[in-house]
Amino acid sequence: MSRRIRIAFVIDYIESPTAGTEKQLNTILDNLDTEVFHPCLCILRESEWSRSQYKGEIHHADVPSVSSLSFVPRLLGLARYLRENRFDIVHTFHRDGDLFGTIAARIAGIPVVIGSRRDQGYWLNWKERGLRRLIRRFQTHYITNAHSTRKQMMAQENIPASIIEVIPNGIDLSLFSSSTSREPLRAEWGMDDKDVVIGCVATLRPVKDHDGVLKGFAQACSKNARLRLVLVGDGRCRDDLERLASELGVRSKVTFLGKRRDIPAILSALDVGLLFSKSESMSNTILEYLAAGLPVVCSDVGDASEMVNGENGALVPQGDIPALAEGMLSLGDADVRTRMGAESRSRSRQYEIGLCMERFRSFYMRCVS
Template identity: 80%
Template sequence: MNRNVRIAFIIDYIESPTAGTEKQLNTILENLDGRTFQPCLCILRASDWSRSEYKGEIYHAEIPSFRSLSFVPRLIRLARFLKENEFDIVHTFHRDGDLFGTMAARLAGIPVIVGSRRDQGYWLNRKERALRKLIRRFQTHFITNAHSTKRQMIAQERIPEGIIEVIPNGIDLSLFAPSDARESLRAEWGAEAGDILVGCVATLRPVKDHDGVIRGFAQACSENPRLKLVLVGDGRCRPDLERLASELGVRSRVEFLGKRKDVPRILSALDAGLLFSKSESMSNTILEYLAAGLPVVCSDVGDAGEMVDDANGALVPSGDVRALATGLIGLADADARARMGAESRRRSREYEIGMCMERFKAFYTGCLS
């Protein structure tokens, strides 16, 4: 091929490139080798971010749901765009991106159609499984970010192992250097000398099990009153979680920060990271904790066990509130936290963005060979 490889990355909507899949897609777009590839971001439904903040090549397809008859001509228009611009690869993300992107790529005759699996399908119902099965026959390759998800794809979806590539999430380690904001942030949150600040960065929705986080934290506080919990993220569960913290007598020790764009800065002020999800594939949040050099207490879901063990934190069964409390109590010793944090930072180097992008480069070029 005498020109750069053209790749269309198709996703339904990006409000902000801070959520898991959106963050990783934006990382790929920013770091993909421009000497070899020419990427284009295709958005099905525009947002303020996609219209005004994204600086790369972009196409707004404006495809609504199946409920609108206008999706047919707009789907055809997307297919025409892919064909006329001679894309070599289409890589799709999220439910509608997979569905409409795969259909458009098939209509356009794109030779390589890559599907994504970046969660373990906790949200799938019978209808969604049927739609996924329908489009799967047209997808030539798959990328997942977790070995556990690959095993699930083989066992439950009967996808051949040879067309599934595992590429872990990548991270720019330079963003997680120590910050001089540590003491000012801790003072802002009312932390006193000797307090142990544990942060949980996750959207406030049921799958992240913040209810269990607060219950486990309350149990741990009964044995170590120096613990303080910092919740980063927002969502419809927030009023219920604030009420629960009050009922359990720990509201004064829980900071609700809401949605934030300065996560690396916040992590620099913490003593440990926490995630108690019911389902994950490979968690960006855990990866950020590692990069920030934090001990990690997390539930054993997805590929968490490949990133966290006794050497850098505690891996606990999902939903086991008492085990979570025990993990938090184990953070009491400052020297132990320092050792675990150093091990976390060492492990984060395995996910450095440059290494990750080399794997994407090899995968995309291999698809066309």
């Protein structure tokens, strides 16, 4: 192909580029080789971020929900935009991005339509499964970030292995190589260097199982009084979680930081990274723990076992609170944490952003060849 390959990345809405899928999409847009590719971000519903902060080429499609009377003409408008701008590939993200982006792409006659699977469908009901079956016939390829999700897609949706590409999440390791002193943050949290500070970076919603985190932490605290817990993230469960921490008698040892943007600095002040999710595909949070050189305690869901094992942390059965408590206690020794943290940092190199983008480049080139 003599000209640059034009790719439309279609997503429903981006409030902030720091959430899981949004972060990875933004990483692709920031690092895609623009000598070979011409990317455009297509947003179905605009936000303050998409209006004023994104600096690349962007198209606000203004496609509302299916229940709106303006749904059909706006969808046709998106299809017209894709056709008139001669896109070679449409790559969709999230539920509405998958649905509307795929339909618009097929109306426009776009030859390559790529769907994304970045979770394992814990939220799906019969209606959503039906929508997936509807658009399945119009998607030519899929990208997922986890081998476990690929296997699930093959088994549950009968999608051929030949059209599913696994590209693990990528990360800019330089963001996590700062030598910033951790003392100021720990002092802000009321903690000192003798405390073992465990951090969990996750939105406060049920799938992340912060209830289980607090219960496991309470059990571990009964055997190690120096343990402290920092919860980074916000959400509708916060009030309930604060009450639970009080009921468990550990509220004074738990710090709720809310939503933060200084994640690398926060991770540098931790001793252990923790995630006890009920469902994941490939966790950006765990990847950031590795990049920050932290030992990790996490539930064995998705592709967690490819990032964490006994050499750099503790992999525990999902929902097993006593095992979670034991995982926390196993990292009480500073020498163990130092050794495992070094192993985490070493493992993070296989997810370096340059390697990730080379996989995307190769895949997109194959799609249009």
